Amino acid sequence: MALNLQDIPRVKTITKEDFIKLYFKPQKPVVIERFIEDWPAYTKWNLDYMKAVGGSLTVPLYDDRPVDYKDGFNEPHAKMKLADYVDLLKKEPTRYRIFLWNAIKEIPQLQKDFSFPDFGLKLMKGIPMLFFGGRDSYTFMHYDIDLANIFHFHFEGKKQIILFDQKQNKYLYKIPHSLITREDIDFANPDFEKWPMLKKAEGYKTDLNHGEVLYMPEGYWHYMRYITPGFSMSLRAIARNPKNFSKAIYNLVVMRNFDNVMRRVKGQKWIDWKNEQAIIKTHRNNKVA
């Protein structure tokens, strides 16, 4: 038994008219394989290059430890010089990932290596975010707080991707007041005895290679596992669907602050309660005793 996942459609390249009509309007994911071949980044960007241009910078690192009430929302677990981190990635599998790092702000010359593509959507130019990971490290299943449209460009190596749309929430053991599913689900190889409702979820999958760009529609859940060490850049465009846009505002203004306060007030009990609720609610919604 495996998750019910269909392959994300792939195109070699695409016009903005076709992108809008075939993928943005219906909110379907797509991989564009040869979109950035004219970017200098296509030939330049690899782990050695990042080490050469930013090696002395200190970068925030995350591992896959479960959420702890003492951590703030998205607080890093460790810090390292980028040069040491790249060496570590190349030497051995590591759980440490760089997540949501605004590298262009710290290494402005990277800006010269790419251009903001015209997909017919207005991209938020101030925040091209970078993500790095070592072999077998993964970014837990989540969706982004602003439910943005995300263009995810991958460099060096291979990365496994699993996506679900928001209609699947009732099957995914979503943690209330957060943007993640139960962290003890291994989406690469789920235990269906423990998580039976996952059998009903319908999603998408692909392996992303160097130079490919993945379009993730608004609010899509994403799980990403680094099959080999590598890194990616995400560009985003604000949620256009009014329902998603208001959810984004709610998450940013209310949900995040409420969750932080509850962590401070109730501590680990709050985290434990949310984790239990993920199971209770998923099974109740699906009427499993």
Ligand SMILES: O=C(O)CCC(=O)C(=O)O
């Ligand atoms: O690449 C990763 O590790 C995660 C990427 C991600 O979550 C995003 O682009 O929103």
Ligand SMILES: [Fe+2]
């Ligand atoms: Fe994300």
